Amino acid sequence: MTGNDDRLWKLLRDWNIPVLPTAAASSAGAAVEVAKTLGYPVVMKLLSPDITHKSDVGGVILDLGSDGEVKDAYHGIIESVKQHLPKARIEGVILQKMAEPGLEVIIGAKLDPQFGYVIMFGLGGIFVEICRDVSFRVTPVDREMAREMVLEIKGSPIIEGARGMESVDLKAIIDVITALSSMLEKNTDITEIDINPLIVYSRGSVAVDARMLTG
Amino acid sequence: MCVTCLSQCEISGEIQLTLKDIFEPESIAVIGASATPGKWGYTILKNLLGNGFAGPVYPVNPKATDILGHTCYPSVLDIPGPVDLAVIVVPISHALAVTEECGKRGVKGIIMVTAGFSEVDGEGKQLEDQLIGIVERYGMRLIGPNTLGVVNAHVGMNASIISRLPAKGGISFITQSGTLGLALADWTMEMGIGLNIVVSTGNKANVDDVALLEYLASDKQTDVIAMYIEGINHGREFMELAKGISKPILAVKAGRTRSGSKAVFSHTGSLAGSDDVYSAAFKQAGIIRIENIDDLFDSALALSVQPAPAGNRVGIISNGGGASIIASDTCERLGLAIPALEQETRTRIKELVPKFASYSNPVDTAGLASYGTYNGIVKHMLLDPNIDALIVIYVHTVMWDSRIPANAIVDIHRGRCLKPIITCWLGGAGTEAGIGILKSGGLPNYPVPERAVKALASLVKHHGFLEKVKE
Numbered sequence: 001m002t003g004n005d006d007r008l009w010k011l012l013r014d015w016n017i018p019v020l021p022t023a024a025a026s027s028a029g030a031a032v033e034v035a036k037t038l039g040y041p042v043v044m045k046l047l048s049p050d051i052t053h054k055s056d057v058g059g060v061i062l063d064l065g066s067d068g069e070v071k072d073a074y075h076g077i078i079e080s081v082k083q084h085l086p087k088a089r090i091e092g093v094i095l096q097k098m099a100e101p102g103l104e105v106i107i108g109a110k111l112d113p114q115f116g117y118v119i120m121f122g123l124g125g126i127f128v129e130i131c132r133d134v135s136f137r138v139t140p141v142d143r144e145m146a147r148e149m150v151l152e153i154k155g156s157p158i159i160e161g162a163r164g165m166e167s168v169d170l171k172a173i174i175d176v177i178t179a180l181s182s183m184l185e186k187n188t189d190i191t192e193i194d195i196n197p198l199i200v201y202s203r204g205s206v207a208v209d210a211r212m213l214t215g
Numbered sequence: 216m217c218v219t220c221l222s223q224c225e226i227s228g229e230i231q232l233t234l235k236d237i238f239e240p241e242s243i244a245v246i247g248a249s250a251t252p253g254k255w256g257y258t259i260l261k262n263l264l265g266n267g268f269a270g271p272v273y274p275v276n277p278k279a280t281d282i283l284g285h286t287c288y289p290s291v292l293d294i295p296g297p298v299d300l301a302v303i304v305v306p307i308s309h310a311l312a313v314t315e316e317c318g319k320r321g322v323k324g325i326i327m328v329t330a331g332f333s334e335v336d337g338e339g340k341q342l343e344d345q346l347i348g349i350v351e352r353y354g355m356r357l358i359g360p361n362t363l364g365v366v367n368a369h370v371g372m373n374a375s376i377i378s379r380l381p382a383k384g385g386i387s388f389i390t391q392s393g394t395l396g397l398a399l400a401d402w403t404m405e406m407g408i409g410l411n412i413v414v415s416t417g418n419k420a421n422v423d424d425v426a427l428l429e430y431l432a433s434d435k436q437t438d439v440i441a442m443y444i445e446g447i448n449h450g451r452e453f454m455e456l457a458k459g460i461s462k463p464i465l466a467v468k469a470g471r472t473r474s475g476s477k478a479v480f481s482h483t484g485s486l487a488g489s490d491d492v493y494s495a496a497f498k499q500a501g502i503i504r505i506e507n508i509d510d511l512f513d514s515a516l517a518l519s520v521q522p523a524p525a526g527n528r529v530g531i532i533s534n535g536g537g538a539s540i541i542a543s544d545t546c547e548r549l550g551l552a553i554p555a556l557e558q559e560t561r562t563r564i565k566e567l568v569p570k571f572a573s574y575s576n577p578v579d580t581a582g583l584a585s586y587g588t589y590n591g592i593v594k595h596m597l598l599d600p601n602i603d604a605l606i607v608i609y610v611h612t613v614m615w616d617s618r619i620p621a622n623a624i625v626d627i628h629r630g631r632c633l634k635p636i637i638t639c640w641l642g643g644a645g646t647e648a649g650i651g652i653l654k655s656g657g658l659p660n661y662p663v664p665e666r667a668v669k670a671l672a673s674l675v676k677h678h679g680f681l682e683k684v685k686e
Contacts, residue, residue: 052480106482106483108481108482108483108484108487109483110481110483110484110487112450112487112489112492114446114447114448114449114450114451114489114492114496115450115451115454115492115493115495115496116450116451118487118491118492118495118496120482120483120486120487122486128482128486129482132486134486134491135495136487136491136492136494136495137495137499138451138454138492138495138496138499145499192480192481192483192484193481193483194481194482194483196481196482211480211481213480213481213484
């Protein structure tokens with residue numbers, strides 16, 4: 001999974017999908033140095049090839065604001081994982097600059113045996129999990145199709161700025177959907193991919209977390 | 216282009232030709248014909264003989280000399296004249312041998328009714344592979360196996376177990392479920408809907424959806440393609456092909472229920488069920504996805520006789536308020552607009568209806584259903600630039616004759632207007648005479664407003680696809 005993780009973030013950067021500055025560290029001291037370079041506040045996530053659902057084993061800690069908090073978090077994560085899954089390989093942690101709050105959306109894709117890649121778009125969090133408010137297109141997805149798939153979900157007024165809320169950058173969402181479509185055409189070993197969440201602002205967006213399965 | 220491999224290949228011309236040999240053969244053999252009423256070999260032979268098919272039909276069965284007054288041949292090899300198509304209804308133990316004989320005899324198309332192949336088990340799958348081996352070796356084309364047959368109403372060919380030949384019309388129907396498809400074809404006869412080709416695909420071992428779609432796209436008698444689909448084998452090719460077809464394609468896709476995805480790796484993986492993918496692919500290919508089976512032929516009927524409207528703005532005319540409210544509600548639910556009429560139109564309509572009637576859209580004649588009222592209102596609404604399509608409702612009461620308003624709009628429709636008119640003659644007994652006039656005037660009629668609006672919504676969708684998707 002580590003190999004995939006590295007490749008995934010590189011792919012996102014290569015296809016101009018904005019990502020948060022990220023760096024790895026394999027000791028508490030190194031983690032503090034990395035955090036200082038990224039700028040506070042930061043998020044720390046476990047780096048292990050054996051664990052997919054990192055937060056289930058206490059492997060994710062948000063909003064670390066100082067050197068001391070980073071140091072404590074490092075030891076806390078390692079300790080917690082050892083308790084939950086003693087046999088899991090631990091390669092250290094990943095530090096990421098904490099994203100500014102914005103509108104969380106999910107953009108993903110999967111390989112369908114009949115139709116090839118299908119891209120999904122939806123609002124993040126409970127909207128996707130409970131309401132299933134998502135839209136789909138078979139690739140290749142061009143800008144016009146991407147615009148349609150964003151605007152066809154029930155929650156689209158939120159994107160356009162409902163009830164005095166500020167609208168978010170539709171163009172930035174379209175950029176990511178079309179970039180993902182092009183990326184998949186060139187990386188056909190990918191079987192599933194999620195960018196979740198992509199945080200969208202009034203201008204621009206940033207991929208905060210992502211996962212990928214290859215086959 | 217070759218329908219099988221979707222690229223230039225040397226046998227492509229031949230494939231087109233042999234599908235023609237299945238749907239428009241000049242001579243047919245029924246291998247496994249039977250003299251026993253109730254057996255499929257009897258039913259199919261009888262259906263082929265009794266519906267006006269012009270060419271020779273040869274029964275084949277080594278155990279008989281004469282069936283239904285026709286000389287029966289022991290083998291296809293013994294038939295004196297040429298044989299384009301063989302309908303095979305033999306026990307599975309003989310299926311491969313008679314197919315081989317068809318190949319030797321120069322038969323070009325096969326409808327394999329015999330079942331017991333891949334739909335049963337692994338052994339059946341092996342037999343099916345051998346069958347296709349034979350078919351390909353002789354350059355034949357095969358529908359099935361496990362098909363309930365093929366109908367071509369325009370040439371009077373009923374090579375199926377459907378009890379009657381459907382009325383001639385512009386709708387061709389591809390069905391993956393044999394029995395359901397045939398029941399539907401029967402139902403269209405009750406409804407008086409005309410069909411062209413009906414094909415039960417069976418296991419799709421040789422001729423698949425892609426080949427059928429390509430054939431029907433180029434078939435001059437087919438105006439609308441209706442499909443009942445359980446699954447497609449070459450999804451991407453199917454989609455690419457459909458994109459290029461400007462004839463309306465309507466599909467009911469069974470299996471809407473979402474099977475829980477086994478993999479829970481990603482949200483997308485668990486949310487993108489195969490049904491969602493079908494919906495997306497259909498939309499992108501300009502295929503109108505229909506929810507329910509009864510809506511399939513409702514929409515197909517409207518698309519086969521009416522033009523696609525230029526937009527989604529609907530005018531509604533009725534002689535009773537309730538029905539037009541239901542129609543407007545359904546329009547709104549399906550994304551169709553009920554716009555205001557031009558001042559000029561309203562002034563004209565006002566002259567035709569009582570003082571207390573509604574002369575804005577939806578127009579309510581307050582009970583009037585005279586020739587002059589319906590003819591005049593429909594005419595003025597068709598001329599209104601705000602209106603793209605009309606729904607004309609007549610609620611039957613003993614005070615009126617259902618034929619009079621029917622004639623009033625058929626007379627306008629004879630002028631071949633470019634805006635579609637959908638009718639709804641409501642009220643059961645007493646409406647039949649009027650509905651008969653509408654039908655023969657080429658106006659699709661529905662018994663309730665919801666169904667009329669749903670059919671119109673498919674017309675609007677097709678127009679949207681023509682503007683956007685179709686190449």
